[in-house]
Amino acid sequence: MAYEIPVTQARAxxxxxxxxxxxxxxxxxxxxHGKPLVALVSAADLERLERLADxxxxxxxxxxxxxxxATPTPSERxxxxxxxxxxxxxxx
Numbered sequence: 504m505a506y507e508i509p510v511t512q513a514r515a516x517x518x519x520x521x522x523x524x525x526x527x528x529x530x531x532x533x534x535x536h537g538k539p540l541v542a543l544v545s546a547a548d549l550e551r552l553e554r555l556a557d558x559x560x561x562x563x564x565x566x567x568x569x570x571x572x573a574t575p576t577p578s579e580r581x582x583x584x585x586x587x588x589x590x591x592x593x594x595x
Contacts, residue, residue, distance in 0.1 A: 505530040510540060 506529050513520060513533045523529045524543045531543040544552075 505532045505542065507532045507534055507539075509533075510535045 506523065508516070508520065508531060510533050513531075520531050520543055524531055524545055528545070530548070532539050533541045533543070
């Protein structure tokens with residue numbers, strides 16, 4: 504669970520918050536009016552998040568590429584009518 508702190512208090516305690524993140528392994532969520540605004544995380548956490556985002560992007564591209572080469576099923580032809588029958592696999 505992340506430690507939450509209002510932005511006004513975070514300004515005054517920034518050095519301490521950085522130490523909590525770096526040396527204590529904590530995650531800090533800075534809030535404004537009780538709503539999350541930003542998070543302080545370690546550089547290692549950020550690297551993990553970026554790797555996850557990259558992997559997610561690669562899976563999305565792979566799924567879209569696979570779908571682009573799919574042939575319409577008979578039920579799709581019926582549902583979408585003649586356009587599905589005349590649209591070739593290279594159509595965009």
